[in-house]
Amino acid sequence: MLTRFYIEEHVKNALQEDLTFGDITTDYLTDEEDIMSCELNTRTDGIFCGREVFETVFRLLSDKVKVTFYVKDGDEIKRGQKLADITGPARYVLTGERTALNYIQRMSGIATETNKYKRAIGEYKAKIVDTRKNTPGFRAFEKYSVKAGGGSLHRFNLSDCAMIKDNHIKYAGSLTNAVNRLKQNISHAHKIEVECDTLAQVKEALDCKVDIIMLDNMSLTEMREAVKLINGKAVVEASGNVNLNTVCDIASTGVDIISSSAIVAKAPTLDLGLDAV
Numbered sequence: 001m002l003t004r005f006y007i008e009e010h011v012k013n014a015l016q017e018d019l020t021f022g023d024i025t026t027d028y029l030t031d032e033e034d035i036m037s038c039e040l041n042t043r044t045d046g047i048f049c050g051r052e053v054f055e056t057v058f059r060l061l062s063d064k065v066k067v068t069f070y071v072k073d074g075d076e077i078k079r080g081q082k083l084a085d086i087t088g089p090a091r092y093v094l095t096g097e098r099t100a101l102n103y104i105q106r107m108s109g110i111a112t113e114t115n116k117y118k119r120a121i122g123e124y125k126a127k128i129v130d131t132r133k134n135t136p137g138f139r140a141f142e143k144y145s146v147k148a149g150g151g152s153l154h155r156f157n158l159s160d161c162a163m164i165k166d167n168h169i170k171y172a173g174s175l176t177n178a179v180n181r182l183k184q185n186i187s188h189a190h191k192i193e194v195e196c197d198t199l200a201q202v203k204e205a206l207d208c209k210v211d212i213i214m215l216d217n218m219s220l221t222e223m224r225e226a227v228k229l230i231n232g233k234a235v236v237e238a239s240g241n242v243n244l245n246t247v248c249d250i251a252s253t254g255v256d257i258i259s260s261s262a263i264v265a266k267a268p269t270l271d272l273g274l275d276a277v
Helices: 004-019 024-029 051-061 090-121 139-148 166-172 175-185 199-207 220-230 247-251
Strands: 035-042 066-069 082-089 127-129 162-164 192-196 212-216 235-239 257-259 272-276
Touching: 004 051, 004 090, 024 090, 035 090, 051 066, 051 082, 051 090, 082 090, 090 127, 090 139, 090 247, 090 272, 162 175, 166 175, 175 192, 175 199, 192 199, 199 212, 199 220, 212 220, 220 235, 220 247, 247 257
Parallel strands: 127 257, 162 192, 192 212, 212 235, 235 257
Antiparallel strands: 035 082, 035 272, 066 082
């Protein structure tokens, strides 16, 4: 999902934002031939993510910086564990430190939070997925991190799937009008999802033969009734009031998908550090 050229372009922009006219601290503090060795360590438990992005930061600064990793994306890591060794010109190690950590702390935090939700679901069939409540410009990295944490992905962007929400229904006049207008215009390759607040809307969506029905902010009782009503005729997604305390109960209703912005938007960064040897 994260191609090399996409990573490189993003990292170049991040480094340009940080460097602009140079690193005045490091440039005047170090000599070109100075060599520095560091360890990448974790100060907390979690799921690691962002290895290639971390490596790219230093590779773009200097091919003389060598990074040796002992973990891969998706690996469980423990507090105090050494994740990588970094050796090379001190100037470039110090310049790239913050940018490299910014990426992997954010990505590992999302992977860790996603994994908590996946574990909380337990043996139920429901998949935990992300939403479009992403950080502008960082969506691909956040989605990659969700996958690394064991989650699944919702649509990538607005052209990926037609999703009819409450405001679309109000604009079109009815759920049926909205679906019919879409079916007249979208590609045969696109699926249609409808957000339903009531069981009456679920029945209407079924009559329209949509592909995915989202149960938005429904009670557990309503969700169970909706799952029985749908009976495999559409993919069932649950959304709203999803947190670590509620996700297992929601999964127990028989839904196929549980979408939550919390796994990205509320994920804390993971405490990782680059420590000089």
